[in-house]
Amino acid sequence: MRSGELAAQAGVNAQTLRYYERRGLLTPPPRSPSGYRSYPDEAVTSVRFIKRAQDLGFSLDEIEELLDLADGGPEDCDSARALTRNRVAQLAERIADLQRMQQSLTELIATCQRPREQRSCPILTSLQEGEHP
Known part of the structure; x- marks a missing residue:
């Protein structure tokens, strides 16, 4: 085709x-x-x-390895399992990072409760200064 x-x-x-x-x-x-x-x-x-x-x-590198494993026999299941466990661990780290970012942003949003004339934006200040809660 x-x-x-x-x-x-x-x-x-x-x-x-x-x-x-x-x-x-x-x-x-x-x-x-x-x-x-x-x-x-x-x-x-x-x-x-x-x-x-x-x-x-x-990743494409991991997929290349999975494709090679798919051409093999049942013993390749252990290698595929190990690769997948590694991927799950990477995803868990990424999820934890995203949850930390979400918490930081949520805390920044909560600081915006002051009357307009008495504040500068804490979100923008935090980003400019490289700080986060």
Whole structure:
């Protein structure tokens, strides 16, 4: 199938396919005599795998490793599990960071209760001074 067909079936655009090829995530397909890429049907499965992994927050480097593991046998489950546990830990750190940012911003908003003529904006002051509650 051609790039446009694959892209439509996998829910990506043709530039994404070429990028995946350059990154080594998708095997470059043979070309037809007229120069068009001719992808095998299983390319749809590969691209969908990549997109699902991205949706779960895996980096392209991690996805490359997952693709390699997917080609292996049952012993590769341990490696996939370890990679996924690492990703979960990274997500937990990111969530904690986001919660801290949310708390800081919530506290800044709460300081805006003074009458207008008696205040300067504590949010802007905090950002200018590099402070946070």
